[in-house]
Amino acid sequence: MSLPKAVVLLSGGLDSATCLAIAKQEGYECYALSFAYGQRHNIELECARRIATAANVARHIVINIDLRQWGGSALTDDIDVPEAGSTEGIPATYVPARNTIFLSFAVGWAEVLGARDIFIGVNSLDYSGYPDCRPEFIQSFAECARLGTKASDEGWKFNIHAPLQYLKKSEIIRRGTELGVDYAVTHSCYNPAPDGKACGHCDSCHLRQQGFIDAGVPDPTPYAK
Amino acid sequence: MSLPKAVVLLSGGLDSATCLAIAKQEGYECYALSFAYGQRHNIELECARRIATAANVARHIVINIDLRQWGGSALTDDIDVPEAGSTEGIPATYVPARNTIFLSFAVGWAEVLGARDIFIGVNSLDYSGYPDCRPEFIQSFAECARLGTKASDEGWKFNIHAPLQYLKKSEIIRRGTELGVDYAVTHSCYNPAPDGKACGHCDSCHLRQQGFIDAGVPDPTPYAK
Numbered sequence A, B: 001m002s003l004p005k006a007v008v009l010l011s012g013g014l015d016s017a018t019c020l021a022i023a024k025q026e027g028y029e030c031y032a033l034s035f036a037y038g039q040r041h042n043i044e045l046e047c048a049r050r051i052a053t054a055a056n057v058a059r060h061i062v063i064n065i066d067l068r069q070w071g072g073s074a075l076t077d078d079i080d081v082p083e084a085g086s087t088e089g090i091p092a093t094y095v096p097a098r099n100t101i102f103l104s105f106a107v108g109w110a111e112v113l114g115a116r117d118i119f120i121g122v123n124s125l126d127y128s129g130y131p132d133c134r135p136e137f138i139q140s141f142a143e144c145a146r147l148g149t150k151a152s153d154e155g156w157k158f159n160i161h162a163p164l165q166y167l168k169k170s171e172i173i174r175r176g177t178e179l180g181v182d183y184a185v186t187h188s189c190y191n192p193a194p195d196g197k198a199c200g201h202c203d204s205c206h207l208r209q210q211g212f213i214d215a216g217v218p219d220p221t222p223y224a225k
Helices: A013-023 A043-054 A099-114 A133-147 A152-156 A169-178 A203-217 B014-025 B045-053 B098-113 B135-147 B150-156 B169-178 B203-215
Strands: A005-009 A030-038 A059-064 A118-121 A160-162 B005-009 B028-037 B061-065 B117-119 B159-161
Touching: A005 A013, A005 A099, A013 A030, A013 A043, A013 A118, A013 A169, A030 A043, A030 A099, A043 A059, A059 A160, A099 A118, A099 A133, A099 B098, A133 A152, A133 B135, A169 A203, B005 B014, B005 B098, B014 B028, B014 B045, B014 B117, B014 B169, B028 B045, B028 B098, B045 B061, B098 B117, B098 B135, B135 B150, B135 B159, B169 B203
Parallel strands: A005 A030, A005 A118, A030 A059, A118 A160, B005 B028, B005 B117, B028 B061, B117 B159
Antiparallel strands: none
C-alpha cells in the first residue's frame, strides 16, 4: 500500500528540518518545498537541499520568488537585522505575508499531487513574534485553502499540520534529536557572515543557542564570534 | 491630500482591466500586480503591461512564478484546453490555488506599501467554475490575510474588493466601456494561436464573445477562425 503524500515546507532551518522528520515518522511520503525569495540568508537553501536528500524525500522543489521587488523586511531589503531582544512588537525581520505565500504554493502542489496534508514548522512559543506563525492564522488558512480549491467541491479539506506549534525550542531540538535530525546541516541565522557562519547575535541565533542549552544537547552550529 | 493606495491584480484579461478602471474611478492610487506563471497564454502579460500603462498606474510589477514545475492544469501543463461547454464540474483549465497564490502576493505588497485595499476581478456568474472565484473564498481569504499580517496586531483589516463578483459578463463590458477601457488591448483566450489571435472555441472566448453580444458593444477581438 502506498503511503499518503504530504507537502512539507522546508526552509533549511532547525524547525522545518524537525517538522520534516516528524512528517516522515508519521508515515507520509514527503514532498519538500523551499523558496528562494531573495532572503539575505540564502545559505539556508543549500541546507534545505542537504536535509531533503538526507530525508530521502520523494521530490524537492525550490520555487524562485523574488520578494526583493518590494522589500519591506530586514531579510529582503537594505534594513539592518536587529540584535536579539532589541525591539518590541513585530520585528524588522518579519517578511510581509511570507507564510501565506508559502502555504498557498504548498496547497497548489498538494492539489496537483492529490495530497491532503501539508506540514509547516511554525512555532508560537520560542519565536520572533511573526503574525503568520500563530495558530489562529494556520486554522484560518486551512479553511481558505478548502474554499479556494477542488476540496470544497469534493467535500474534503486540507490538514495543515503544525506539529511544533506549542513546543519550546528545547523540546523541538530533543524531538528532532530522537528522530535523528542532523542539526549541523540546518541554518537559523538571519544575518550570516560571508563564510556562512551564524552571527550569534540575531533573534534567531539567540533562540537557537538557548534551545540547545535548555535541551542539554551540544550545539553543532559554527558561530562567527 | 494623497489618494489611498490599492494593489490591483491584473491578468491582462477583460475582467481585470475593468476591475482596474473601477479601482481608479473609486479614487485609489493603483499598484498593478501580474504573474508570469508559465501560462500557455502568456500574451496576456503584454496586454497587462499596455493596460497598466494606459491606466497610468503608480507601479506595475510582474512576478515570475513558474507553476509548470508541478503543472496539473491545461494552462500550465501538457493537457488540452477543452472546448467551451464540453466538460462538467471544475474544468481542466483550473490552475490549483492560483488566486490564493496571487492574493497572497498582493497582501505582501500591500503590507509593504501601507495599502489596505486589494482589488481582484473575480466573477461568479459568467465564469469557468473555478472554486477560487467564489465569494466565500474571497471572504475567507480576507480574514486569513488579517490574521497573517501586522493588521491583526494593529487592529485593522484588508478589504478585498471584488467589484465584478455578481456582474454578468455583459454588465462588466458595459461598465468598462463607460469607464473608457480599451478592450482591444485585453486578452481572454486560454489557447491563442502563435500569432496571438484568440481561438474562439475555449470557455473564456465563448464567455467573452457572448458578453459583447449581450452588451450590444462591438467585439474588437481578432479571432483565429
